Amino acid sequence: MSGEITGAPDWRPDRLGRKLPSLLARGRILTALRAWFAAEAFVEVETPVLQISPGMEVHLRAFMSELVAPDDSRRRLYLHTSPEFAMKKLLAGGVPRLFQFARVFRNGERSDLHHPEFTMLEWYRSGATYIDLMGDCEALLREAAKAAGATRLSWRGTECDVGRPFERLTVAEAFRRHAGIDLLATAPDPHAPDAALLSRAARAIGVRTTDADTWEDVFFRVMLERIESKLGFGRPTILCDYPVSMAALSRPKASDPRLAERFELYACGVELANAFGELTDAAVQRARFETDMALKERLYGERYPIDEDFLAALEHGLPECAGIALGFDRLVMLCLGAPRIEDVLWLPVAR
Numbered sequence: 001m002s003g004e005i006t007g008a009p010d011w012r013p014d015r016l017g018r019k020l021p022s023l024l025a026r027g028r029i030l031t032a033l034r035a036w037f038a039a040e041a042f043v044e045v046e047t048p049v050l051q052i053s054p055g056m057e058v059h060l061r062a063f064m065s066e067l068v069a070p071d072d073s074r075r076r077l078y079l080h081t082s083p084e085f086a087m088k089k090l091l092a093g094g095v096p097r098l099f100q101f102a103r104v105f106r107n108g109e110r111s112d113l114h115h116p117e118f119t120m121l122e123w124y125r126s127g128a129t130y131i132d133l134m135g136d137c138e139a140l141l142r143e144a145a146k147a148a149g150a151t152r153l154s155w156r157g158t159e160c161d162v163g164r165p166f167e168r169l170t171v172a173e174a175f176r177r178h179a180g181i182d183l184l185a186t187a188p189d190p191h192a193p194d195a196a197l198l199s200r201a202a203r204a205i206g207v208r209t210t211d212a213d214t215w216e217d218v219f220f221r222v223m224l225e226r227i228e229s230k231l232g233f234g235r236p237t238i239l240c241d242y243p244v245s246m247a248a249l250s251r252p253k254a255s256d257p258r259l260a261e262r263f264e265l266y267a268c269g270v271e272l273a274n275a276f277g278e279l280t281d282a283a284v285q286r287a288r289f290e291t292d293m294a295l296k297e298r299l300y301g302e303r304y305p306i307d308e309d310f311l312a313a314l315e316h317g318l319p320e321c322a323g324i325a326l327g328f329d330r331l332v333m334l335c336l337g338a339p340r341i342e343d344v345l346w347l348p349v350a351r
Contacts, residue, residue, distance in 0.1 A: 092313035124323035187243055216245075230269070241256075
């Protein structure tokens, strides 16, 4: 029958009623975090969802759209996977501290921890380093938990006390401690790490590899199978100092050019945030984009255009700065002990 409802949609009173306490708590957390940013002299901004480039991460898939002009000419645009490029343009334009609760979109992602449309909390500080952002994370997680009436984050029977000092663990230390692998020894050339060396080390601990695997493929497989499930228990973990070959939009670490000023935040084994000491060299950034899009085309048969206006902003003079993206829905989920991300969304995207 046309229009027949199959199943129980989230807007039905019985289901919405069960979710309502969590959704009201979501609002309290949002209010508390906005108040924290206001007290820290941040400006809240809003940037367009439609962008020339959705983001340049190799493994993220974007939603494509089409802009139709009044003369019926057409232009391909994308729903952004992060507001990063637009927010950095505002940094280059002179806004020193800014944040945004942005709706972002990632295709091909749906699970208990993923949703195709979600809320990203992203913020940037001029004149700051990624170390400063680590302090921000500690303060924000405590504010979020307090707003939810909790002292701990929890997920599927595990707990994480945000009142304790956060663990700071380098990626190399994590590989050594949890996988018994000397990660940096597998990258004698830091910019071109050796897939064969890392594959050999992974197979020695029982992690499957193939001859077609890149170094990054093996890195993520070891992370998934041996490391991520051990991060953020008892207290949150800041996993920092990624190999420079995985720098993305971060700058090399001045004290050790084998590494990048990048960290990820974990709680209860769940990744919450990804942070950079931001790269400000437009030529280096262009080269990274071109390399990443060549790999994306080889793996997935598509590539996204480079946002030339973003590179122009870097050339104009992006100040020394640090920035971070935090999954707001995941944070709410952990504050409330919800098992699935859809439990803290007012309405999920239709299946």
